Amino acid sequence: MPLDEDKYPGETGRRRFVKGVVGSAALASVGTGGAAAVNTATSVGGGGGGPTQYVAIENTDGPAPRGMPIVPVEVTSSGELRGVFPEATTEEVGGVEVVVAETDMGGITYSSTWFQYCGVEQYEGAQPDADADNLLRASAGEPYAWQADIDAGTPLTVDMFENYEEWGNGIGEDGLGKPAGARWRSEAEGAKTMPVQVLRTPELPKMINGEQGFRDYGTLPQGIRSFLDAATDQKFMAWLNKCTHFCCVPGYKQLEGSANFGGSNGVYCQCHQSIYDPFSPVQKQFIARPRPTD
Amino acid sequence: MTEDTTDADTDEDVRTDGSGPGIVPPDDETPTWGERKTRREGLARLTYEYFERARSEDQELRQESSYVERDVLAFPTWPHEMIRNLALVSFFVGMIIFLSAALPPHIGPPADSSSTPAVILPDWYLYWSFGLLKLGPLNPDISLLGGQKLMADRTYGVLANLVVVGFVAIVPFLNKGSARRPVEQPFWGAVGMSGVVFAFTVAVLSVKNLVPMDSHLLFDLTFLLPVVSACLTYAVLRSMREGYMFNLNRRYYRLRPPK
Numbered sequence: 001m002p003l004d005e006d007k008y009p010g011e012t013g014r015r016r017f018v019k020g021v022v023g024s025a026a027l028a029s030v031g032t033g034g035a036a037a038v039n040t041a042t043s044v045g046g047g048g049g050g051p052t053q054y055v056a057i058e059n060t061d062g063p064a065p066r067g068m069p070i071v072p073v074e075v076t077s078s079g080e081l082r083g084v085f086p087e088a089t090t091e092e093v094g095g096v097e098v099v100v101a102e103t104d105m106g107g108i109t110y111s112s113t114w115f116q117y118c119g120v121e122q123y124e125g126a127q128p129d130a131d132a133d134n135l136l137r138a139s140a141g142e143p144y145a146w147q148a149d150i151d152a153g154t155p156l157t158v159d160m161f162e163n164y165e166e167w168g169n170g171i172g173e174d175g176l177g178k179p180a181g182a183r184w185r186s187e188a189e190g191a192k193t194m195p196v197q198v199l200r201t202p203e204l205p206k207m208i209n210g211e212q213g214f215r216d217y218g219t220l221p222q223g224i225r226s227f228l229d230a231a232t233d234q235k236f237m238a239w240l241n242k243c244t245h246f247c248c249v250p251g252y253k254q255l256e257g258s259a260n261f262g263g264s265n266g267v268y269c270q271c272h273q274s275i276y277d278p279f280s281p282v283q284k285q286f287i288a289r290p291r292p293t294d
Numbered sequence: 295m296t297e298d299t300t301d302a303d304t305d306e307d308v309r310t311d312g313s314g315p316g317i318v319p320p321d322d323e324t325p326t327w328g329e330r331k332t333r334r335e336g337l338a339r340l341t342y343e344y345f346e347r348a349r350s351e352d353q354e355l356r357q358e359s360s361y362v363e364r365d366v367l368a369f370p371t372w373p374h375e376m377i378r379n380l381a382l383v384s385f386f387v388g389m390i391i392f393l394s395a396a397l398p399p400h401i402g403p404p405a406d407s408s409s410t411p412a413v414i415l416p417d418w419y420l421y422w423s424f425g426l427l428k429l430g431p432l433n434p435d436i437s438l439l440g441g442q443k444l445m446a447d448r449t450y451g452v453l454a455n456l457v458v459v460g461f462v463a464i465v466p467f468l469n470k471g472s473a474r475r476p477v478e479q480p481f482w483g484a485v486g487m488s489g490v491v492f493a494f495t496v497a498v499l500s501v502k503n504l505v506p507m508d509s510h511l512l513f514d515l516t517f518l519l520p521v522v523s524a525c526l527t528y529a530v531l532r533s534m535r536e537g538y539m540f541n542l543n544r545r546y547y548r549l550r551p552p553k
Contacts, residue, residue: 063430063447141409193408248410255412257503271414273503
């Protein structure tokens with residue numbers, strides 16, 4: 001005897017039919033509603049992402065998957081620091097017009113897709129055709145004591161870095177260079193801030209020439225060295241200061257705790273203890289995220 | 295059997311379902327409790343004494359007890375239960391209103407994605423999971439893949455959560471938890487202790503940047519301490535059996551109070 005034989009009301013063909021119709025309707029509405037909810041809660045896939053070769057400061061320890069991309073720097077005639085952003089051009093790919101910002105930098109293709117990770121691809125400043133301010137401006141929050149008397153937003157100038165050869169703040173070795181926290185292409189109304197770390201270091205000429213310095217730069221490949229030659233100016237280098245792991249903003253010689261993880265001379269992320277070495281630029285590949293298109 | 299049923303004076307014989315005459319004495323032959331009491335010997339007397347003793351012991355216990363027996367099964371929802379519930383509800387609503395009025399509103403400035411505070415941690419009860427994200431050194435380099443890792447360290451950390459949750463989910467199927475005291479099952483006591491200690495050490499590992507200790511030593515201790523504590527627990531429980539005289543009293547320890 002089946003367990004539900006004496007159920008009331010008894011099973012009838014009509015009842016089974018109604019239950020089937022109601023059940024399938026409920027399932028269908030759950031499916032449709034779920035799809036609609038996912039559709040409204042997520043943004044549409046954009047364009048301009050994909051596999052990207054870039055030059056990074058190497059990730060040497062911790063859970064981060066790769067290094068942070070280097071931002072090419074140049075010094076203007078008035079002594080201000082400017083991050084180079086490739087010129088945007090419109091190309092036709094497969095019958096569709098796309099805006100591409102890329103340029104040749106010492107034999108390596110420098111592209112705006114280098115910065116398309118961690119949500120930066122949605123920032124106004126990271127759009128290839130954005131008319132943004134390329135000057136590197138002092139960031140808010142005084143990451144270094146010497147930046148205390150520099151207002152946030154002031155363009156960084158060469159004369160602020162006069163003592164770069166002996167600068168130190170008690171973390172790691174002195175004389176490796178003088179850092180500054182900066183922002184880049186973020187001056188537009190309502191634009192999100194792209195954090196950039198600037199470093200003026202006496203190691204740069206040795207890296208470019210492949211000499212023995214703080215590290216043995218003879219192992220740097222020729223392509224990297226010529227990229228560095230083109231992407232740095234007056235011993236200034238810079239990188240986008242977004243940890244590739246979970247998008248925190250780490251710091252070069254900012255936290256005492258970095259010594260416990262072998263990062264006192266490098267960039268240390270306080271979230272999950274990733275370490276990056278600015279004196280070891282490497283070429284890496286990653287999948288750039290697509291920019292939002294509207 | 296057919297011969298029995300055809301027998302003249304016993305046309306209704308014992309049936310397999312227990313009914314019928316022959317086993318149970320007819321009502322007029324069954325001794326009453328009064329008759330059992332008056333008899334001085336035999337099974338009837340024995341059963342009388344047995345039940346009488348149980349009853350009187352029960353009565354004595356009831357008389358010694360301070361518990362007041364009532365002939366009340368429950369109180370009616372209205373008004374009794376409702377009045378009590380209203381009192382409770384108004385107390386808690388009052389507490390919420392009081393707290394919301396007394397505590398200052400805490401709405402911080404909007405999150406700034408362009409700077410990260412020097413100390414950044416999840417809530418303390420998530421430390422264990424946060425610590426599992428830092429298991430990168432356990433992620434093996436597979437030589438088949440040319441020394442590469444099968445998955446990224448961050449994926450590995452997330453999957454480690456599944457391992458821990460999976461283990462916690464499996465334990466009830468391996469051990470029903472019928473032991474009333476740890477000495478009964480020292481092994482499972484040790485497993486439980488190592489789990490408790492691991493929850494603590496992995497939580498400490500998650501804040502390794504704030505612990506004044508070499509981080510590699512801390513990482514090793516995270517996994518060694520649970521094992522050490524398991525061995526200790528097992529040894530202590532086994533030696534405690536001596537004091538319990540466990541082997542002698544095994545049956546007693548296995549006894550469970552009646553439902």
